[in-house]
């Protein structure tokens with residue numbers, strides 16, 4: 337188990353933000369943490385990184401309590417925060433080379449540290465900007481550099497807080513490929529937060545939804561949508577008229593449809609609910625007090 341969180345609680349002053357958060361993540365898993373603004377995602381991640389002390393609960397990251405993590409433990413983590421503002425005068429290649437040296441003593445035969453600087457620059461697509469000053473990078477280029485800084489030490493566990501904010505569609509796709517490569521080839525465990533549900537669906541093996549200070553859903557994108565929606569929408573055209581029907585059994589419905597009207601059916605579409613539909617339903621149900629423990633446990 338790379339991350340093991342039990343009954344995590346966090347209070348700022350008199351306000352309880354986390355009320356008992358439980359979840360785990362295994363080696364090589366990509367886990368997306370979703371939730372409305374202010375739900376406590378960054379707070380959770382900061383606690384796991386050892387940057388913030390929790391009010392209560394048990395947290396183990398790579399087998400260690402983050403509040404007591406030493407340099408060796410820290411060297412196994414990669415962190416991409418929501419924004420960085422330092423290093424404006426450094427040049428891209430110089431900075432990565434410099435930061436990489438910190439990780440060299442932690443190199444092992446299984447995991448050679450750091451990342452080769454030029455390979456890293458290619459990996460994040462910054463070849464053309466390698467000799468630029470950081471202050472001169474565009475927002476998206478800066479974000480790619482943030483990701484490079486996060487992975488320069490070949491971490492076992494990578495935290496990505498809204499990693500693709502400000503990326504153009506091309507950069508976003510490249511980034512998704514990168515995340516898959518890091519988890520598949522390097523066995524990296526990745527915990528990311530995002531507000532982009534299509535991104536979560538594409539990237540994550542597992543999705544956690546944080547709302548009201550608790551994890552209200554934990555499952556694969558598929559499990560989540562099956563549990564919430566259950567229904568699919570079938571649309572078709574018959575005799576020039578468009579029809580829509582919601583059903584739990586789309587395959588059976590379509591079979592019957594063709595059995596009854598073997599010809600004359602056109603423009604058939606079966607639409608399952610998207611992760612966005614599922615997410616909105618879950619949060620809405622939770623906010624209106626309908627979500628219950630059994631439902632969460634059933635996931």
Ligand SMILES: Nc1ncnc2c1ncn2[C@@H]1O[C@H](COP(=O)(O)OP(=O)(O)OP(=O)(O)O)[C@@H](O)[C@H]1O
Pocket residue numbers: 348349353371372373374375376377378379380
């Ligand atoms: N240092 C702090 N002191 C007091 N309250 C804080 C502090 N940091 C965060 N909070 C509050 O805790 C709650 C959770 O904040 P957090 O940044 O963890 O949420 P989030 O889920 O990451 O939000 P977003 O999606 O907007 O980034 C918010 O209500 C926020 O105002």
